Amino acid sequence: MRRSRLLISLLLAAAAGTVTTAAVPQQRAAAAAPVPLDRVIPAPASVRPAGTAYTLGAGTRIRVPGNSAEARRIGGYLAGLLRPATGYPLPVTTRGGADGIVFRLGGRDARGLGAEGYRLTSGGRAVTISAARPAGLFHGVQTLRQLLPAAVEKGTRQPGPWRIAGGTISDTPRYAYRGAMLDVSRHFFTVGQVKRYIDQLAQYKINTLHLHLSDDQGWRIAIDSWPRLATYGGSTQVGGGPGGHYTKADYREIVRYAASRYLTVVPEIDMPGHTNAALASYAELNCDGQAPPLYTGTKVGFSSLCVPKKTTYDFAEDVIREIAALTPGRYLHIGGDEAHSTSHADYAAFMDKVQPLVAKYGKTVIGWHQLTGARPAKGAVAQYWGYDRTGAPERQQVADAAKNGTRLILSPADRAYLDMKYDKDTPLGLNWAGYVDVRRAYDWDPGGYLAGVPAGAVLGVEAPLWTETLSTSANLEYMAFPRLPGIAELGWSPARTHDWTSYRARLAAQGARWDAQGIHYYRAPEVGWP
Ligand code: ACM
Numbered sequence: 001m002r003r004s005r006l007l008i009s010l011l012l013a014a015a016a017g018t019v020t021t022a023a024v025p026q027q028r029a030a031a032a033a034p035v036p037l038d039r040v041i042p043a044p045a046s047v048r049p050a051g052t053a054y055t056l057g058a059g060t061r062i063r064v065p066g067n068s069a070e071a072r073r074i075g076g077y078l079a080g081l082l083r084p085a086t087g088y089p090l091p092v093t094t095r096g097g098a099d100g101i102v103f104r105l106g107g108r109d110a111r112g113l114g115a116e117g118y119r120l121t122s123g124g125r126a127v128t129i130s131a132a133r134p135a136g137l138f139h140g141v142q143t144l145r146q147l148l149p150a151a152v153e154k155g156t157r158q159p160g161p162w163r164i165a166g167g168t169i170s171d172t173p174r175y176a177y178r179g180a181m182l183d184v185s186r187h188f189f190t191v192g193q194v195k196r197y198i199d200q201l202a203q204y205k206i207n208t209l210h211l212h213l214s215d216d217q218g219w220r221i222a223i224d225s226w227p228r229l230a231t232y233g234g235s236t237q238v239g240g241g242p243g244g245h246y247t248k249a250d251y252r253e254i255v256r257y258a259a260s261r262y263l264t265v266v267p268e269i270d271m272p273g274h275t276n277a278a279l280a281s282y283a284e285l286n287c288d289g290q291a292p293p294l295y296t297g298t299k300v301g302f303s304s305l306c307v308p309k310k311t312t313y314d315f316a317e318d319v320i321r322e323i324a325a326l327t328p329g330r331y332l333h334i335g336g337d338e339a340h341s342t343s344h345a346d347y348a349a350f351m352d353k354v355q356p357l358v359a360k361y362g363k364t365v366i367g368w369h370q371l372t373g374a375r376p377a378k379g380a381v382a383q384y385w386g387y388d389r390t391g392a393p394e395r396q397q398v399a400d401a402a403k404n405g406t407r408l409i410l411s412p413a414d415r416a417y418l419d420m421k422y423d424k425d426t427p428l429g430l431n432w433a434g435y436v437d438v439r440r441a442y443d444w445d446p447g448g449y450l451a452g453v454p455a456g457a458v459l460g461v462e463a464p465l466w467t468e469t470l471s472t473s474a475n476l477e478y479m480a481f482p483r484l485p486g487i488a489e490l491g492w493s494p495a496r497t498h499d500w501t502s503y504r505a506r507l508a509a510q511g512a513r514w515d516a517q518g519i520h521y522y523r524a525p526e527v528g529w530p
Contacts, residue, residue, distance in 0.1 A: 034165040037122075040146045041485045041506050042205055042492035044171040051123035051166035056101075056148075058088050063102045066094035070134040071105050073260070078141045082148075087157040099125040101144075103137050110136070116207065116262075117172030120144060122164045135262045139205050143169060146203075146513070153516035175446070177409055177460030178491030179208035179266070180484065182476070183419075183467040185215035185277070186298070187237050188244035193473050195257050200480070200519065202261035204488035209258050210266040210333060210462060213246075213323075216276035216295045216303055220245045221267070225318040226282065233277035233294070238468055240296045251326055259328070266366065267323050270335025271316065272342050272350045276303040284311050298468045301340030307350045317357050324361035331381065332358050337368035348374040355380065366409065369394075372401035381407045381459060384450065387414035387433045399452035407459040410446045416487050418479045419466040422524060428469050429479055438507070438524045442486030443500055463487040474520040481514055481521035482507055504528060 038047045064075040075092040078101070083090055090101075104110070109130035113119060118131040118140030129140035147165065151158040180201050182189065189197075198209060213220045219233035222245060234245030246254070255265045275285075276295045283291040287306035295303075305312045324332060334354055339347050351367070355377035358365045365371075365380040372382050373394075384398055402408055413433035414420065420436040421429040446461050463484055470476055485507060490498075504527060511529045514521045523529055 034163040035147050035149065035509075037147065037165050037167045037169055039506050039509055040143055040169075041503075041510060042489035043494075043497040043502070043506070044143065044169045045494050045497075046170040047167065048169075049165060049167035053163040053166050054122045054124065054127045056082070056086060056088065056160075056162035056164070060088060060090055061095075061097070061100040062090055062092045063097055063100050064092060064094055065103060065105045068105050068134065071103050071137055074134060074137050074141060075103060077138075077260075078144070081141075081145060082152060082162075084156065085152045085154045085158045086160065086162055102126050102128040104128060104130040105134065105137065106132060112172075113170075114172050115176075116205075117170075118143070119171070120147075120169045122147070122168075123166035127164050135207075138202075138262045139171070142203055142205060143171065150509075150512035150516055153513050173205070173492045174494055175458065175460035175491045177208055177462070178206050178488060179210050179409065179460065179462030180206050180480075180487075181210035181212055181268075181411075181462055181464035183212040183215070183465060184220050185212055185218045185237075186467040187239075187241070187471040188218060188220060188234070189467075189473075189476075190244070191246065191250050191253055193476075194254050196473055197476060197480075198254075198258050198261050198263055200477070200517075201484070201488075202263060204485050205492050206484075206488050207263055208266055208329075208460075208462070209254075209263045210268060210464070211254070212268045212270065212464075212466075214269050214277060214335075215274045216300070217297075218243045218245075219277040219281065221251055221323065222247050223319050223322050224248075225322065226315060228281040229278055229319075233281035236294050236296050237471075238296055238298055239471075241471070248326060255326065255328065264329035264331075265327060266329060266331045266333050267327055268333035268335055268366075269319055269323065270337070271354065272305040272307060272312075272347065273301060273303055273337070273339035274335060275305050278315070279303055279305070282315070285309075285315060301338045304339060304341040304346075305350070307342060307346035312350075313353055313357070316354050317360075320354075320357045320363075321361050324358075324363050327363070330364050331366050332361075332363040333366040333383075334358060335368060336371045336374075337385070339370065344373070351375065369398050369408075372398050372406060376401055376406045378405065381409060383409040383411055383462065385411045385413050385417070385464070387412055395450060396452070399450055402450070402453040402457035405457075407457050408450070408453060409459055409462050410449055411462045411464050412444070412449065415441055415444050416461060416463045417466070418463050418483055419468070419470065422483075422522060426522075428475055430466070430468065436483065438482055438486065438526055439500055439504075441483040442489065442503055444490070445495060445498065446490055447495055461487055461491045477520040478522050481519055482510065482524055482527060485510065 079090040110132035118136040219229040230245035237243040351374040
């Protein structure tokens with residue numbers, strides 16, 4: 001009895017073996033077929049498949065122009081990405097030659113590619129990335145990564161082959177501003193955690209990191225002239241944990257690292273509301289001269305700087321001056337949302353005094369869209385965070401401001417807020433704007449989103465990630481992936497490429513990359529992962 005069962009097992013195994021053997025060549029062929037040139041997020045502006053694939057080999061060199069240290073650095077970055085999985089040495093060389101991975105910067109090849117565009121041509125003996133500016137080379141490198149098998153993202157040697165389909169991609173962004181915001185106030189995130197997120201953002205050609213540096217629950221950046229903001233105001237977070245703050249050196253390191261990934265940092269100091277951490281740190285910022293206790297809950301709208309007091313503007317100027325001096329980017333975000341404890345007249349008076357301080361230190365104001373209810377400074381940018389239930393008058397106010405020259409960043413809360421739950425079962429996040437599933441996050445058009453807004457007024461899109469319920473990198477990743485790539489695509493890709501079915505298939509192919517990178521993403525059921 002026993003023996004005959006064993007025999008049957010053996011026979012079955014043999015039969016299975018036959019089946020497996022027969023299936024292998026087909027599986028190999030499938031694995032070896034290069035990723036199609038259009039299976040990239042964000043969707044490239046133009047894709048023309050042609051000719052034979054290029055295959056990376058042990059002798060492949062990365063050829064960079066000799067006259068650009070930045071191109072050489074991007075070459076080194078690419079080599080660093082590809083070496084662990086391929087096991088190839090991939091030397092970066094400034095020696096001329098037409099084979100290998102070739103970077104070209106400027107010249108005739110780069111016409112029409114602008115500040116961030118690139119052209120990638122693959123086939124035969126080379127894959128060439130051309131760009132007018134180093135940022136374009138960097139974005140081209142991100143595309144090149146996605147054209148290689150997902151296993152290229154692993155940290156240990158993999159079998160390959162490492163083929164890149166033949167043809168040409170020509171690609172430029174739809175919008176100049178493609179942002180992601182991280183709330184480091186509700187929960188503090190270390191420099192290392194911020195860098196990890198920056199690397200994730202850069203893969204999808206996000207070019208702006210907005211850091212929400214202050215709120216009721218924590219002040220996160222050292223200010224020399226008001227030291228207690230960080231040492232006391234930064235000493236806690238939601239739930240009562242230890243909080244933390246960035247020293248100026250830490251912040252500079254974030255700015256430097258972001259720049260190495262072609263992201264610009266936009267610092268936000270939220271005023272006049274969302275200021276309990278500052279009010280708790282300095283009694284003189286309060287109208288009654290009494291410092292409130294530190295706050296570790298999640299309510300909003302209860303705090304306000306004292307609008308009539310001169311001290312308030314000494315404070316605002318010192319903070320703006322010190323942060324502007326640390327920030328190479330052009331924007332400084334002054335918040336302005338949910339100032340429910342500030343009268344409308346006080347709010348407008350406050351903004352009239354603070355916006356010129358931003359200009360005084362050479363920066364351009366960004367404010368949450370409530371700024372459009374005051375008097376936005378010339379050149380100011382408003383960040384729209386309304387949602388389907390936002391009333392018509394409020395939308396109209398934003399549209400009117402846009403007609404008057406205020407440019408807009410679109411972050412509709414029921415589309416672009418990465419902290420909204422996917423559905424009722426999502427263990428993290430909030431739901432005040434509703435549930436935002438993957439399709440909802442992707443399936444809208446920034447160009448036509450707000451009625452009456454001139455197309456040219458839209459500077460771009462941003463995906464904010466508020467952290468009342470999020471305290472680890474794994475938490476951030478669970479909320480950002482797979483929705484963040486959708487917002488990134490809305491920011492980069494031409495409107496004519498917009499198509500949920502195509503996007504869904506391209507998104508499904510990202511899962512294996514995130515697995516290889518150790519990204520803790522949510523396997524949303526609507527995506528159809530392989
Ligand atoms: C915001 O969500 N309060 C900008």
